[in-house]
Amino acid sequence: MASKKKIEYHSYIEDNIRYMSCMICGRYESVGELATGVKCSNCTMKLMMREFPMEDKSYKSTGRPVGWHWMKEFVDIDGKVFHKGKEQPKLKGTLKPTVVKKPKKTKRRTKEQMLVARHKEKKAELRKAVKKQKDFINHKINKG
Numbered sequence: 001m002a003s004k005k006k007i008e009y010h011s012y013i014e015d016n017i018r019y020m021s022c023m024i025c026g027r028y029e030s031v032g033e034l035a036t037g038v039k040c041s042n043c044t045m046k047l048m049m050r051e052f053p054m055e056d057k058s059y060k061s062t063g064r065p066v067g068w069h070w071m072k073e074f075v076d077i078d079g080k081v082f083h084k085g086k087e088q089p090k091l092k093g094t095l096k097p098t099v100v101k102k103p104k105k106t107k108r109r110t111k112e113q114m115l116v117a118r119h120k121e122k123k124a125e126l127r128k129a130v131k132k133q134k135d136f137i138n139h140k141i142n143k144g
C-alpha cells in the first residue's frame with residue numbers, strides 16, 4: 001500500500017532549528033521537526049481576524065458629546081431633553097438642541113517639527129540673553 005505523499009513545504013535547518021516557509025506568504029518560521037506546513041504568526045493573525053472580526057456591533061455613535069449625561073441639561077437633536085442624563089419627556093421638543101462643540105483638533109507634531117520648534121526657542125532665548133547683556137553694557141556706558 002503506497003502511502004499518500006504529504007506536501008512538504010520548503011524548509012531548512014539552521015542551528016538545529018527547523019524553519020519552514022509559511023504556506024501563505026512564504027516567510028520562514030521556526031517549526032517543530034514534524035511540521036509539514038506552517039502559517040507564520042502574521043498569517044495566523046490575519047486568518048483569525050477574518051474569522052473573528054474585531055467589530056463591536058454594540059457600539060453605535062449617538063452623536064452626543066462625551067459626558068452629556070453629566071450635563072445639567074442636554075437636548076438631543078431629536079428634541080429629547082435630558083437632565084443629568086435622565087430623559088424629561090414633558091420637555092421634549094420645547095428646547096433647542098444643544099450645540100455640540102467639536103473639540104479642537106490638535107495637530108500632532110512630528111519629531112522633526114518638535115526639534116525645529118525647540119531650536120527656535122533656544123535661538124530666541126539666546127537672542128534675549130544677548131540683548132540683556134547689551135542693555136547691561138549700554139546702561140553701564142551711559143551711566144559711566
Ligand SMILES: [Zn+2]
Nearest residue numbers: 022025040043
Ligand atoms: Zn505567512
